[in-house]
Amino acid sequence: MPRVSTSKLTAVLSAGALAFAAAYAYRVYKRRDEPSAEEQAALKDNAQLFKGKELKLLQQLLQLDQRHLFDNWKPPGEEDAEKARLVEQLQQLDQTYPGGLAAYVSNAKRLLADSKAGANPFEGYTPSVPQGENLDFGSAEFQELEREGVKAASNAAFVLVAGGLGERLGFSGIKLALPADTARGACFLQVYIESILALQKSSGASSPLPLAIMTSDDTHALTEQLLEEHSHFGMQPDQVTLLKQAKVACLSDTDAHLALDPKDGFKLQTKPHGHGDVHALLHGSGLLSKWQQQGVRWVAFFQDTNGLVFRAIPAALGVSAQQNLDVNSIAVPRAAKEAIGGIARLTHSSGRAMTINVEYNQLDPLLRATGHPDGDVADSSGFSPYPGNINQLILKVDSYAGDAGPHPGPHSGDFPRELPDDAKVGFTSINQVWGQQYSPVRNSPEDARAKHKSGTRTL
Numbered sequence: 001m002p003r004v005s006t007s008k009l010t011a012v013l014s015a016g017a018l019a020f021a022a023a024y025a026y027r028v029y030k031r032r033d034e035p036s037a038e039e040q041a042a043l044k045d046n047a048q049l050f051k052g053k054e055l056k057l058l059q060q061l062l063q064l065d066q067r068h069l070f071d072n073w074k075p076p077g078e079e080d081a082e083k084a085r086l087v088e089q090l091q092q093l094d095q096t097y098p099g100g101l102a103a104y105v106s107n108a109k110r111l112l113a114d115s116k117a118g119a120n121p122f123e124g125y126t127p128s129v130p131q132g133e134n135l136d137f138g139s140a141e142f143q144e145l146e147r148e149g150v151k152a153a154s155n156a157a158f159v160l161v162a163g164g165l166g167e168r169l170g171f172s173g174i175k176l177a178l179p180a181d182t183a184r185g186a187c188f189l190q191v192y193i194e195s196i197l198a199l200q201k202s203s204g205a206s207s208p209l210p211l212a213i214m215t216s217d218d219t220h221a222l223t224e225q226l227l228e229e230h231s232h233f234g235m236q237p238d239q240v241t242l243l244k245q246a247k248v249a250c251l252s253d254t255d256a257h258l259a260l261d262p263k264d265g266f267k268l269q270t271k272p273h274g275h276g277d278v279h280a281l282l283h284g285s286g287l288l289s290k291w292q293q294q295g296v297r298w299v300a301f302f303q304d305t306n307g308l309v310f311r312a313i314p315a316a317l318g319v320s321a322q323q324n325l326d327v328n329s330i331a332v333p334r335a336a337k338e339a340i341g342g343i344a345r346l347t348h349s350s351g352r353a354m355t356i357n358v359e360y361n362q363l364d365p366l367l368r369a370t371g372h373p374d375g376d377v378a379d380s381s382g383f384s385p386y387p388g389n390i391n392q393l394i395l396k397v398d399s400y401a402g403d404a405g406p407h408p409g410p411h412s413g414d415f416p417r418e419l420p421d422d423a424k425v426g427f428t429s430i431n432q433v434w435g436q437q438y439s440p441v442r443n444s445p446e447d448a449r450a451k452h453k454s455g456t457r458t459l
């Protein structure tokens, strides 16, 4: 009998063990990949039409209580192309959301459950008034800061978030094309571009100040058309960059069920995700690092129908430059307990601190729970010391483009959450004296009239 050396035997045994392990792992893998009887039933016996990633995605969705998506599926062989169309859309949505559709549905479920339970996301935090400037429009201090800001504008870039649907307004066109001034009939986009060109000139900038516009499927083509029809309102075509945000699936209820199109049972309803996408787009497209290399120091973010925002941007830029702020939120004076978010510094019992927007219905209870029995009350100025957030920001490029990375949340103003504790985050609140500095076109005339009658802001 031939002798087999111990080392050879060990080698043969290990090879056998390996082969066995591989076969076992494959079977387990196969088994995990194969749909269970319950999954087959939910998919109306159509599982074999899909394999690999597609099938895995369908299984994930079933685990996330989305079986209603397949309720109207017929047996295999009937309407298979339609089923494939829905699965293709699901895959596309899976690829465009960080973490995929499963992460999207899980996040939505968690947020909806927290809101149903009335959970306070700021439990454990103590609010205090953040670093900031309260300025009266046109005051000597304002003018001084404005002069500083005009100088700083020579190294500024501008970002306009304009992907919103404008559902509340009920207007079929894009909001940027609405008239912003009645004397000339100039639209919002024209007023914005003219303001940037004026800053470009008065700051003595050595190169054109860049403008990025975030669009979505709902606004992209019309924004492009508006720019082209008006020769970019005087900007050089390559001065303007359009970045299109992806859409996310709509939810049909508070259990985060994905909503099928009522007119097409093989299509999900989708909508833009929120203006927070702008950070991921600026980082991911490489535009931000390009700007940084070109010497851009400040990025000013603003929204589609805020006709007065350029009255505030130069002074706010002045504050950013003077105080070297990483983040500067342009804010408005806010009456105590008024129903808009307030900017607050929140310090956790663990020592972690951040300056962010706190919704009014969270701010008042948080103050009451942390030693302020009357909650959000006015100070000697007659306003709450927590200024009103309007989601118009000025960010310092070096910190923004740094390690913090973009947060895929729905609000652009959530960005400071990502910053280290010692980041310099402040606000510039400008009292327009004669009226509201923040008066976007948001509601239909009927809704605005009703709001006005009830004494609330008509935003």
Ligand code: UTP
Pocket: 161, 162, 163, 164, 165, 166, 167, 168, 169, 214, 216, 245, 271, 272, 273, 274, 275, 302, 303, 304, 305, 442
């Ligand atoms: P709004 O809060 O006014 O929302 O957006 P909206 O989507 O435009 O309008 P409704 O809610 O459907 O009535 C504030 C700003 O954020 C932009 C809007 O274009 C506007 O400048 N936005 C909003 C985006 O760029 N993307 C989005 O997904 C949502």
